[in-house]
Amino acid sequence: MTSLVNEHLWEFPHTMTLKVLGATGSPLEAVVTAVITEQIPAFDPNEHMHVVPSSKGNFISVNARFTVDNADQVRAIYAALNASPHVKVVF
Numbered sequence: 001m002t003s004l005v006n007e008h009l010w011e012f013p014h015t016m017t018l019k020v021l022g023a024t025g026s027p028l029e030a031v032v033t034a035v036i037t038e039q040i041p042a043f044d045p046n047e048h049m050h051v052v053p054s055s056k057g058n059f060i061s062v063n064a065r066f067t068v069d070n071a072d073q074v075r076a077i078y079a080a081l082n083a084s085p086h087v088k089v090v091f
Helices: 027-041 071-083
Strands: 014-023 050-055 057-069
Touching: 014 027, 014 071, 027 050, 027 057, 027 071, 057 071
Parallel strands: none
Antiparallel strands: 014 057, 050 057
16 A cells, blocks of 8 residues: 555644545445544544535535544545545545
């Protein structure tokens, strides 16, 4: 697996925000919630996640904010999201 941007500069714990893009009508919210809670059991999607539709309505953006304790959690979250067929892009 390739290294994430400036991984050597990260300090933990670290609060991060992810933006995940997928098609409207896909189970993207459920995918993002499942992936994050697998690594961060205390993640509460009702408080720390919101969905924004694209201007044309073809895509949705799921924005999630959470705190990670180590780089392995970050790598696992990115790997799982990028492996999902429902995820188009992770920012």
